[in-house]
Amino acid sequence: AAPSPLPPPPPPTPSLCTLVASTRLWFRYVFCTVGDNADPELKEFLGSDPDLLDPEVFIYADSPNAMHSDTALKYYLPPPYTAESIEKFVKKHSAGKLKVHRKSSSVRDGWDKSAVKELASSQWEDFLKKDKHIIVEFYSPTCEHCKAFEPKFGQVAELFNMHFSKHVAVARIDGTKNEVPGIEVSRFPSVFVLENGWKSMPKEVGRSNFQKSSKKLARVLMRMLALKDPTEKEEKMKAARNMHREL
Numbered sequence: 001a002a003p004s005p006l007p008p009p010p011p012p013t014p015s016l017c018t019l020v021a022s023t024r025l026w027f028r029y030v031f032c033t034v035g036d037n038a039d040p041e042l043k044e045f046l047g048s049d050p051d052l053l054d055p056e057v058f059i060y061a062d063s064p065n066a067m068h069s070d071t072a073l074k075y076y077l078p079p080p081y082t083a084e085s086i087e088k089f090v091k092k093h094s095a096g097k098l099k100v101h102r103k104s105s106s107v108r109d110g111w112d113k114s115a116v117k118e119l120a121s122s123q124w125e126d127f128l129k130k131d132k133h134i135i136v137e138f139y140s141p142t143c144e145h146c147k148a149f150e151p152k153f154g155q156v157a158e159l160f161n162m163h164f165s166k167h168v169a170v171a172r173i174d175g176t177k178n179e180v181p182g183i184e185v186s187r188f189p190s191v192f193v194l195e196n197g198w199k200s201m202p203k204e205v206g207r208s209n210f211q212k213s214s215k216k217l218a219r220v221l222m223r224m225l226a227l228k229d230p231t232e233k234e235e236k237m238k239a240a241r242n243m244h245r246e247l
Contacts, residue, residue: 031059032057032059032060034056047103054079058074059075059077059089060073074100075089075098075099075100075101076101104177105121107120114154116170117171118171118172121179124181125198127169129197131199132167133164133168133169133193133225135156135157135169135193136192137172137173138172138190138191138192139172139174139188140176140188141174143189146188149189149210152214155214159218168225182201189210191204192204193205195226203224205220205221215231
């Protein structure tokens with residue numbers, strides 16, 4: 001007897017490009033596929049799971065509430081990747097029902113034990129709700145300038161903790177593993193101040209101030225936060241006493 005014919009092979013799984021083309025999304029969204037062999041720096045930039053072997057898809061798109069935007073927002077598309085799931089994503093995005101994907105490291109043990117609080121981005125919103133002025137440094141663990149700046153920033157934090165603990169909170173965030181809303185970090189180290197936490201727009205501290213002594217840098221930050229320097233009066237009195245001795 002003639003052998004029974006083999007069943008036809010299953011249809012090939014369409015590529016992401018084919019799926020996107022079928023939904024007519026070209027030029028409206030940027031799709032980034034990250035697999036096991038992707039550049040490690042790209043995976044770190046996107047916030048991809050370093051231990052995951054299966055591909056992940058990230059999508060960049062403008063805010064659904066903005067006609068034009070200079071900063072695209074990043075979203076994570078969970079599997080399975082089909083034309084239907086992409087269409088569903090688009091509908092949710094257009095309705096403003098999608099959560100922006102921001103990478104975050106795990107919360108460190110003892111993160112709040114020193115004058116400089118070591119934050120993960122998952123802690124950021126609660127940290128802002130303290131209703132305090134916020135001073136925050138974004139750094140990279142491999143940045144030599146960041147390593148040199150760390151002791152000085154710690155001294156500044158100790159000074160603020162001594163005189164303004166009820167009004168100011170100081171933190172640092174690993175900018176290679178964390179993203180926070182409302183702050184665009186283009187280089188490391190970067191320092192921002194936020195008056196009254198979430199109630200104000202962040203203001204970046206000029207990098208030329210990083211070369212100053214910790215005391216002078218602290219005074220720059222005090223001026224930015226409209227705080228009176230508690231040591232200024234003491235130093236004036238000391239200078240007056242020294243002048244009196246000389247006379």
